[in-house]
Amino acid sequence: MTVPLGAFVAVSAALFFIGAAGVLVRRNAVVILMCVELMLNASNLALVSFSRRAGQLGAGNPLDQRGSVFVVFVFVIAAAEVAVGLAIILAAYRNRPTVNVDEIHEMKG
């Protein structure tokens, strides 16, 4: 008995919606960054699941790993994004000591 592909995709979709709701609802910039990471990770799960399926269906090379290669690039982008995002949050915090995105409403330095 194996787990069907749909279950993985459903978990991925659920986590993506949870992250999207967090981005929309929360006002703390650090929490928003966390929720963006959750969304990126949900997309990774969908990519890996469909990559497994593409490899199994025999569409070309059974060692086809294109989805997984894409996940590696998503990892790189996520790491760069969180580093630069936190740097921006800290720079804004130095200018005006709050992490509430409602109170950071001007970009003038």
Place this chain on the structure above:
Amino acid sequence: MFDLLEPVVFAVLALGVIGSGVCVVILRRITAQALLMALTFASMAGMFLLLGAETIALFQVLIYVGAITILILFGVMFTKQDERGYGLFFQQQTPWAAALVIVIALPVTFLAFSFKDPITPSAKGGDLIPLAASLFTDYAFPFEVASVLLLAALVGAIVLVKRDEG
């Protein structure tokens, strides 16, 4: 008996992913949120293992559970976290937001469960060798571009948080 192992593991991991994901959104204690986010990432690594993508699971543990969680915790530590609650939770948009979520989420759920192909265990030897072969031959140029992007992010992060001398 052994047959049921995989669905049970999947159920535990799915509970870990979705439960701690919901807690990240709902809780108001920021350190607990950051650690629950790490739990979400760790459960996700288990899901990658279940899918037969061991190398991706290893990267997940190294990059997400290790590096990104630590970075977020540094961000929590360096900023003052006020105790103000949810911005928009109990306002009048809630019914509209719920209606919109139902309209979007229900079709996505049905679409997700429409994929019924079983996931069989991967071939012997794991996914490291095909992944590496693909990454360093077909995708060598994007790989180099990604390394330049990481360098740019490194320099950018340092420049952004550098204090002006004097």
